[in-house]
Amino acid sequence: MMKKEQKNIDDVFSCYNNIRECISGLSEILNINFQENDIYRQIGMDNLKAMHNNIVNILKQTNAPREVRIKLREIEFDEREAEKDFPFKVMF
Numbered sequence: 001m002m003k004k005e006q007k008n009i010d011d012v013f014s015c016y017n018n019i020r021e022c023i024s025g026l027s028e029i030l031n032i033n034f035q036e037n038d039i040y041r042q043i044g045m046d047n048l049k050a051m052h053n054n055i056v057n058i059l060k061q062t063n064a065p066r067e068v069r070i071k072l073r074e075i076e077f078d079e080r081e082a083e084k085d086f087p088f089k090v091m092f
Contacts, residue, residue, distance in 0.1 A: 020075075
């Protein structure tokens with residue numbers, strides 16, 4: 001892979017990581033402000049999960065498949081580690 005392509009993929013996934021942190025922050029706000037069975041919390045969490053899934057789908061379509069698979073494995077590992085301390089679960 002060319003250096004420029006790798007930099008582009010790294011930039012894209014850097015942006016993805018920033019978005020994921022924002023989604024996690026919003027999830028935390030929902031968890032703090034609403035009880036677990038509150039409909040607004042449920043709707044908000046569902047929308048955050050849908051947003052994350054759409055972002056992942058965009059990544060799959062815009063980058064080299066092999067590179068995306070490697071990065072997504074790293075992301076899945078990071079998500080599993082984060083789930084240990086943080087209640088927001090992202091489904092792949």
